[in-house]
Amino acid sequence: MAGVALRALTLANPPHVLTQAAAKAGARRLFADRLDELDRRLQLFDHCGIERRRIALPVEAYLQPMVFGRRNAIFLDTALDLLELATARALEAAALEPGTIDAVVTVCSTGIATPLLEARLAERIGLRDDVVRTPLFGLGCAGGVLGLARTADLARARPGTRVLLLVVELCSLALRWSDASLANLVACALFGDSVAVAVLEAGGVGPRIGPTGEIRFPGTLDVMGWRIEDDGLGVLFAPSVSEVARDRLGPALAAFLSRHRLGTADVDRWLCHPGGAKILAALEGALQPPAAGLDYARAVLAEFGNMSAPTVLYVLDRALAEPRWRRAVLTALGPGFAAGFAVIER
Numbered sequence: 001m002a003g004v005a006l007r008a009l010t011l012a013n014p015p016h017v018l019t020q021a022a023a024k025a026g027a028r029r030l031f032a033d034r035l036d037e038l039d040r041r042l043q044l045f046d047h048c049g050i051e052r053r054r055i056a057l058p059v060e061a062y063l064q065p066m067v068f069g070r071r072n073a074i075f076l077d078t079a080l081d082l083l084e085l086a087t088a089r090a091l092e093a094a095a096l097e098p099g100t101i102d103a104v105v106t107v108c109s110t111g112i113a114t115p116l117l118e119a120r121l122a123e124r125i126g127l128r129d130d131v132v133r134t135p136l137f138g139l140g141c142a143g144g145v146l147g148l149a150r151t152a153d154l155a156r157a158r159p160g161t162r163v164l165l166l167v168v169e170l171c172s173l174a175l176r177w178s179d180a181s182l183a184n185l186v187a188c189a190l191f192g193d194s195v196a197v198a199v200l201e202a203g204g205v206g207p208r209i210g211p212t213g214e215i216r217f218p219g220t221l222d223v224m225g226w227r228i229e230d231d232g233l234g235v236l237f238a239p240s241v242s243e244v245a246r247d248r249l250g251p252a253l254a255a256f257l258s259r260h261r262l263g264t265a266d267v268d269r270w271l272c273h274p275g276g277a278k279i280l281a282a283l284e285g286a287l288q289p290p291a292a293g294l295d296y297a298r299a300v301l302a303e304f305g306n307m308s309a310p311t312v313l314y315v316l317d318r319a320l321a322e323p324r325w326r327r328a329v330l331t332a333l334g335p336g337f338a339a340g341f342a343v344i345e346r
Contacts, residue, residue, distance in 0.1 A: 024045040151200050
């Protein structure tokens, strides 16, 4: 079976920087007189491990009503600009031209595009007319890992195939003026926007994508997801998110490693999606012994917030700059409620 190499990984963010202090002040205005015990609840902005984020619009825009159609139009314009920028950088890093790409996998859960994002991108950068396209919608925070896994599967099926992975989430556009729920307040405290683009090739040169896997935990459909509302996507967060991560991730990860004749002692780095401070604490409890790597997750969370699917690829990018490891495991949790796993070796 041909090995699959990660030939390039590039990142991009929108230009608007939101400090956590500014986010807290905006949330106070947004939820004033509409949420009980607001002062106490606003303390979560101080304890979620985030210092700043990048968002699609100036903060004032989120404090006004906005219909779904307007949100999605902003999503399309912003997502395409960021994808074009990150894809150009990825192809340059891999020393490839757009016409050499054979397939594209697109991961997104925060906007709707028909024609698909990769079709619109192809018009801009010149992808071949016969490029194979695979859109993945609804994977949420797990999309970075599961998208990487699907992309590796496509590359592995045909040695020499070059596959482009596009991961884009503009989570801030889910912050809705009309929603005075605690879940929307949590989203205000956590969400940022970003793009990650990777180039994978079977038989290429670079870090290798090893075994991948996923698991869905039955009875957890109401833990995380979207509600479709008149003015946009309404965030669904259950208080049990961190409990599910703490209690179920460890056994699922151990079973995944065992299927591939590995154990926790064979892992040098855990590269985890940092959903928030509580999730990171739960992950520390689940990953025993806790191999090095969660420092990358904390640093990404502090600088960029929770960007959903691209976040774990930001963690991977930081890890790749550090030479002192041989095998790492990417993992992320997402709607379903589910976990994705991918082994990275070098």
